[in-house]
Amino acid sequence: MSFGMVMSSTSGLTFKSMSKPKVVVALSGGVDSSVTAALLKEQGYECIGIHIRFWSDSAVDESAGVLPQNKCCTLGGLEDARAIAAQLEIPFYVMNGEREFKEHVVDYFLNSYAQGQTPNPCVECNRNIKFGQLLERAQQLGAEFVASGHYARVSHEGDRHLLKTAIDTNKDQSYFLYHLQQEKLKHILFPVGGYTKPEIYELAKKFGLLRVVEKPQSQGLCFFSEASPKHFLRRYLDGKYFKKGPIVTVDGRVIGEHQGLPLYTIGQRSGLGIGGVKGEPEGEPWYVVATDAEKNALVVGHKESVMSQIIICRDLDFTLGKPPAPSFEAQVRIRHRGALIPARVNIDGERAVITCLEPAEGVAPGQAAVFYQDDLVVGGGLIIRQQNEEA
Structure with a gap:
């Protein structure tokens, strides 16, 4: 496929149209996706910008000055994405992903909390929307690639497509992308993953993308306006999940009262409302160890109680299609931006048994x-259980 050597000028820069394929760029209206589009156009790709509209929480109180909009696709973000596409002289479309986002991300999030789990909706958004629905739409448009502003890298080496961490370890987002396998990775580009965040801002200035340089970065989960999910959970989960119940130590002593199990996560130490406990060292913090839905009890303990040696996972995905071996050494990350923990991973049928060489908190x-x-x-994979080595 050839696009000749036609030259086009955008914001004082000259882009070359060379023999490179068509790519759909997920344009959110932020600096990372804008620079992604500019880099790819500079490299000669035929770019198409697509802005995805996600589900938004219509139950928020607009009288409090909060609009019912998703933080990843605000009205301002849409206008910025449209303006960047016009500036780069690339086609621009808006894709409605509300139904899919509600089903695969929001409902999953709520159902997980109802079952006493701590979900990671960003994993499911990337799996089902950005590299599910959007990838399908790109193929319908005849595009060979989908590109986004994710801080990760894909190395295309012959018939192998390797997912790697970003150069900027402080911004790395590869944790959310572990489920991408070869049939998807071969169609994905992550241009900004090879740069640090300060370098991306410099590139935005170089490309003249000034309207996105000073934009604040979105924080937290996108589909509710508050910093904490507790208000969102109360809006959408049945009231039965928020019955008060006992706070119980790992050895069975009742030391307080919780406000509803979905409001707590494993490892949490703040906001438990536990005062001084007779027989316990003064000032030693308490941590959430587990939730017991049958007894409507919140189980707490001291730090040693939230340290695990063994982690059990299911729903495994491997970027190269299969594990390196039935048993292999790796570094394991159990939360976004969490520490890398040296471990041995043993594949047991459809599960992975992870033995941490250092306790995981x-x-x-x-x-x-x-x-x-x-x-x-x-x-x-998805964590289903954890235990101390002695257990």
Whole structure:
């Protein structure tokens, strides 16, 4: 496929149209996706910008000055994405992903909390929307690739497509992408993963993308306006999940009252409302160890109680299609931006049994455990259980 050597000028820069294929760029209206589009156009790709509209929480109180909009696709973000596409002289479309987002992300999030798990909706958004629905739409448009502003890298090496961590370890988002396998990775580009965040801002200035340079970065989960999910959970989960109940120590003593099990996560130490406890060292913090839905009890303990040696996972995915071996060494991450923990991973049928060589703190069922070997993302799975080595 050839596009000749036609030259086009955008914001004082000259882009070359060379023999490179068509790519759909997920344009959110932020600096990372904008620079992604500019880099790819500079490299000669035929770019199409698509802005995805996600589900938004219509139950928020607009009288409090909060609009019912998703933080990843605000009206301002849409206008910025449209303006960036016009500036780069690339086609621009808006894709409605509300139904799919509600089903695969929001409902999953709520159902997980109802089952006593701590979900990671960003994993499911990437799996089902950005590299599910959007990838399908790109193929319908005849595009060979989908590109986004994720801080990760894909190395296309012949018939192998390797998912790697970003150069900027402080911004790395590979944890959310462990489920991508070869049939998807071969169609994915992550241009910003090879740069640091400060370098991306400099590139935005170089490309003249000034309207996105000073934009604040979105924080937290996108589909509710508050910093904490507790208000969202109260809006959408049945009231039966928020019955008060006992706070119980790991040895069975009742030391307080919780406000509803979905409001707590494994490893949490703040906001428990536990005062001084007779017989306990003064000032030693309490941590959430587990939830007991049958007894409507919140189980707490001191730090040693939230340290785990063994982690059990299911729903495994491997970026190269299979594990490196039935038993292999890796570094394991149990939460986004969490520490890398040296471990041995043993594949047991459809499960992985992870033996941590250093205790892991606050392992939460419902989160992902992601396996790394140096900068290579090997794969990962959904945490279903954790235990101390002695258990």
